[in-house]
Amino acid sequence: MDARGLAGLLAPVLPARGVITDPTQLRTYSCDGLALYKVTPALVVIPETAEQVAAVVRACAEHDIPFVARGSGTGLSGGALPHADGVLIVLSRMRAVLEIDRANQRAVVEPGVINLQLSALTRPEGYYFAPDPSSQQVCSIGGNVAENSGGAHCLKYGFTTGHVAGLELVTPAGELITLGGKAPDAPGYDLLGVVCGSEGTLGVATRVTVRLTRTPEAVETLLAGFPDTDSAGRAVSAVISAGVVPAAIEMMDALAIEAAEAAVACGYPQGAGAVLIVELDGPAAEVRHQFEQVTGMCEAAGATEIRIAADDAQRALFWKGRKSAFAAVGRISPDYIVQDGVIPRTALGPALRRIEQLASERGVRVANVFHAGDGNLHPLVLFDDAVPGEAERAEDVSGAIIDLCIELGGSITGEHGVGSDKAKHMPKMFTEDDLDTMQLLRCAFDPTSISNPGKIFPTPRLCGEVPRRAHAADGAHPLVEAGLADAF
Amino acid sequence: MTTTTDLLSRLTDATAGSAREGTDLDAVDGLRPRWVVSPADTEGVAAVLRTAHDEGLAVVPTGSGTKLGWGAPPQRLDILLQLGRLDALVDHAAGDLVAVVGAGRRLDDLQGDLSSAGQWLAVDPARRGTVGGLVATADTGPTRLVHGPVRDLVIGATVVRADGVVAHAGGRVVKNVAGYDLSKLLTGSFGTLGVLTQVAVRLHPVPEASRWVVVTVPSAQHARELVQGVVHSQLVMTGCELERPAGGVAQLAVRIDGIAAAVPARADAAVEMLGGGAEQLAQAPSWWGCDPGEDGDVRLKVTHEIASVDRLLAAVDDVSQQTGVPLDVRGSVGVGTVSVALRGRPDEAAVVAVVDGLRRRSPEVGGTVVVRDADPATRRRLDVWGPVGGLDLMRRVKDRLDPGRVLAPGRFVGGI
Numbered sequence: 001m002d003a004r005g006l007a008g009l010l011a012p013v014l015p016a017r018g019v020i021t022d023p024t025q026l027r028t029y030s031c032d033g034l035a036l037y038k039v040t041p042a043l044v045v046i047p048e049t050a051e052q053v054a055a056v057v058r059a060c061a062e063h064d065i066p067f068v069a070r071g072s073g074t075g076l077s078g079g080a081l082p083h084a085d086g087v088l089i090v091l092s093r094m095r096a097v098l099e100i101d102r103a104n105q106r107a108v109v110e111p112g113v114i115n116l117q118l119s120a121l122t123r124p125e126g127y128y129f130a131p132d133p134s135s136q137q138v139c140s141i142g143g144n145v146a147e148n149s150g151g152a153h154c155l156k157y158g159f160t161t162g163h164v165a166g167l168e169l170v171t172p173a174g175e176l177i178t179l180g181g182k183a184p185d186a187p188g189y190d191l192l193g194v195v196c197g198s199e200g201t202l203g204v205a206t207r208v209t210v211r212l213t214r215t216p217e218a219v220e221t222l223l224a225g226f227p228d229t230d231s232a233g234r235a236v237s238a239v240i241s242a243g244v245v246p247a248a249i250e251m252m253d254a255l256a257i258e259a260a261e262a263a264v265a266c267g268y269p270q271g272a273g274a275v276l277i278v279e280l281d282g283p284a285a286e287v288r289h290q291f292e293q294v295t296g297m298c299e300a301a302g303a304t305e306i307r308i309a310a311d312d313a314q315r316a317l318f319w320k321g322r323k324s325a326f327a328a329v330g331r332i333s334p335d336y337i338v339q340d341g342v343i344p345r346t347a348l349g350p351a352l353r354r355i356e357q358l359a360s361e362r363g364v365r366v367a368n369v370f371h372a373g374d375g376n377l378h379p380l381v382l383f384d385d386a387v388p389g390e391a392e393r394a395e396d397v398s399g400a401i402i403d404l405c406i407e408l409g410g411s412i413t414g415e416h417g418v419g420s421d422k423a424k425h426m427p428k429m430f431t432e433d434d435l436d437t438m439q440l441l442r443c444a445f446d447p448t449s450i451s452n453p454g455k456i457f458p459t460p461r462l463c464g465e466v467p468r469r470a471h472a473a474d475g476a477h478p479l480v481e482a483g484l485a486d487a488f
Numbered sequence: 489m490t491t492t493t494d495l496l497s498r499l500t501d502a503t504a505g506s507a508r509e510g511t512d513l514d515a516v517d518g519l520r521p522r523w524v525v526s527p528a529d530t531e532g533v534a535a536v537l538r539t540a541h542d543e544g545l546a547v548v549p550t551g552s553g554t555k556l557g558w559g560a561p562p563q564r565l566d567i568l569l570q571l572g573r574l575d576a577l578v579d580h581a582a583g584d585l586v587a588v589v590g591a592g593r594r595l596d597d598l599q600g601d602l603s604s605a606g607q608w609l610a611v612d613p614a615r616r617g618t619v620g621g622l623v624a625t626a627d628t629g630p631t632r633l634v635h636g637p638v639r640d641l642v643i644g645a646t647v648v649r650a651d652g653v654v655a656h657a658g659g660r661v662v663k664n665v666a667g668y669d670l671s672k673l674l675t676g677s678f679g680t681l682g683v684l685t686q687v688a689v690r691l692h693p694v695p696e697a698s699r700w701v702v703v704t705v706p707s708a709q710h711a712r713e714l715v716q717g718v719v720h721s722q723l724v725m726t727g728c729e730l731e732r733p734a735g736g737v738a739q740l741a742v743r744i745d746g747i748a749a750a751v752p753a754r755a756d757a758a759v760e761m762l763g764g765g766a767e768q769l770a771q772a773p774s775w776w777g778c779d780p781g782e783d784g785d786v787r788l789k790v791t792h793e794i795a796s797v798d799r800l801l802a803a804v805d806d807v808s809q810q811t812g813v814p815l816d817v818r819g820s821v822g823v824g825t826v827s828v829a830l831r832g833r834p835d836e837a838a839v840v841a842v843v844d845g846l847r848r849r850s851p852e853v854g855g856t857v858v859v860r861d862a863d864p865a866t867r868r869r870l871d872v873w874g875p876v877g878g879l880d881l882m883r884r885v886k887d888r889l890d891p892g893r894v895l896a897p898g899r900f901v902g903g904i
Contacts, residue, residue, distance in 0.1 A: 101795075102720070103716065103794075103795035104793045104794055104795045104854075105719065105794065106793075126720065147665065148665045148669070150663055150665070154663065158636065158640060159663075159665070161640075161669070161672070162636055162640045171881065175880075177877065177878045177881060178877045178878070179877060179878050180877075181854060181877075182793045182824075182854050183791040183792055183793050183824045183825075183853070183854045183855040183856070184637065184791055184823060184824050184825055185626070185628075185637070185676075185789070185791050185825055185856075186791075186856060186876070186877060187856055187858055187873045187874060187876050187901050188873070188876045188877070188878065188879065188882050188900075188901045189673055189676075189677055189681070189882045189885055189901075190626075190639060190672045190673055190675060190676055190677075191673075191878055191881060191882065191885070192672075193639055193669055193672025193673060193675070194668050194669055194670070194672060194673050196669070197665050197668070197669055198668055214719075214720065214722070216722075217722035217724075237583065240583065240585065241582075241583065243606055243693030243694075243696070244693075245692070245693065282724055283722060283723075283724050283746065283750065283754055285749070285750035285753055285754065286724075286746050286747055286750045286754075289747055289749050289750055290747065342661045342663050342664055343661070344581060344583075344584045344586070344660070344661055345583065345584050346581065346583035346584050371663065374661070374662050374663040375584075375661055375662075375663065376663045409659070409660055409661070410659070410661050410664075411659050411661050411663070411664040411665075411666050412666050413664070413665050413666050414661075414663040414664060414665065415663065415665060416665075417665055418665075418666055418667065422666075426666065426667065429659070429666055429667075430656065430666075430667060431655075431656070433653050433654060433655050434655045434656050434657065434667075435667075436653070436655070437647075437649060437653070437655035437657075437670065437889075438657075438667050438668045438670065440888040440889050441668055441670065441673065441885060441888065441889070442668070443888050444881065444884040444885040444887070444888040444889075445881065445884070456667060456668075
């Protein structure tokens, strides 16, 4: 039986309008936030309960049909790209906040709950959900778990994985299991830790127990204009070396500022070659003292203008430019690629110079927006698809930036995930043995590789294969030799 | 057939001469290893594991041995794999707040290395063995309240698989979501999935100033009120610990870290909040961050939801009364994990009764009970780990990564 054939089988277990087979409707689900890749799924299902998700996955397992789970579809690496012969499980109707347990600093939510909604609900109780991807107004918590999403504040508060205390998971065999809970340190392997960030390849989360974070007593935010990224980088180094751990340090270069101004008129310092947004939070007395220190460090590093947010409205305006930067680039360029590489923070200066050099050599522009505190770069490679050859040059620069991140000891992705987009880069960062080891784990969860296949790993491996020790003499993978798969 | 002499010579080659026959002094939980090896690097560890894999030998990895008696006794032991020679500080990237360190480096030595830059690995477990042992057991101390568990501080690892293949996970940057986070899988796996030879860790600045505020706690209900008061406050504590010796006076203590200019006033605020004779100390109280009880006592790790601390203490009282075993409680009630020591050297039946009694009450507090320190015979008789969610999946993970059950067989949950 193929995926379409499952429609009749699943209709009785799913709610009304929970099975989509109409080709036009199917096409509306053909991509996630990375619209570069589009695949129309064979079948879309929209379950409302964990048992329904488990029934769908069991049916897929029984008939060896691939499935892909999807939340709000805001992912930027094609992690929720559908499979042409598979079932797309849309979790957006599972959006109940099941429990807010203030006494235990936990909340229990369904995967479709929107990130910012949870914070909005818990803020009156003095709490919020700390992981804050830029898409937090629309992204779902289940998607955050799948991608181990970051955000501007993970410098101090860490990624999603540190804020997930428990999960109910439908394994790729269709079993419904519980990992962790409200108390810490459930005995056994840290399967929660590997499921977070596994990009939907180890199962589907149907319920998430999250840790809530106390809202800080004080928050201070400054916006500083600098003549160039070098001087702004010096300020960042000074702050970190002084032992200050800000909630966030974000940098934008001149081109990114230009784009943000064009889009949202955020009123950043005129003529600045770089801006820094530094946010400190915590006990009022600490924040006040450290904020003075940080202001002094920005001045010493050559800041031309420093503004301090007087209230939440002004703070929101500072962040508006930064948070809308990706979309804003559309105002200054018809097309662009968002890159998501990481470098050790201390390599920021050389990295930016090399990116500039790469861009000018190949005749494309690169706008830089990044989490300066933890070295997570988001170069936006601008191009015009209507100009012949420009898209290829932009792709080339984008790939070269990833190579640069690896060369400097960094990572190919800081928060967007590997997905469909970066699977080909994985062998640059990891050896065959490293990837084989990850694959062994994958096979424990998903022996037939039906859970979001084609993501993360560049070359399909079969779970029956014995992990290899030697590679040079092995020749091509049998699937590649048979013309059934591509090796990158 | 491979002879014993052949094997010793292979192990000697693999470890550049650091292999010998085991003695009674090398025994782990009463099992004497046939060989003891001390490789000097990852390659040596890989060569040992390749030999073990090929020959079907069981291997137990160890650092300095401070926690070697935790977990269930291994079912088999052929090779004791000592990792103490992998003790290099490979790199300290102070500007990036990252260090890369050999698994065999002692935690105290690492903290010494980092202190010159005003940094530390923000863990403070009671047993300060090696970094590898810390990660393998996911041991924890009071500062976990603010810095998170060990798994949140490990950003990369070099691991030798049971078949001798060397694999890397994560990297050396804090922000990184490329591939599966195998470092987390290895953290707390008690040497049953792979042997850690090197880890990359995230560091924190050493706080400029610290104060402790201690108060006497008259009842379980009062303990709950105090814990709730401080965790929902703006105190931003680095630790929140309870000490309740059997039959003695309970105390709650919080630690306040920060800049010298602000800490005293914040500690004053804590004194006011805790009320009832709370006092401010420049040093940690003597019991802070140490194991309860005495060496040789049976100790349990008991977890709970933070709002259930009163029910936990009531359960401990009930079980103590029913079994006649005095129970000390000490630990991180602001996190939800405490250590319970069984005083007076109770016999095996009494230990079993305490563990069973506390496990029966676990659902009331939302936690679990794991046996830590106990003699091997008792740990053989008891289910050290108790009930485990997702056990089938864990077995499948073990089967894939160590199908020959080379690594510490029987040590972990469900006989893994």
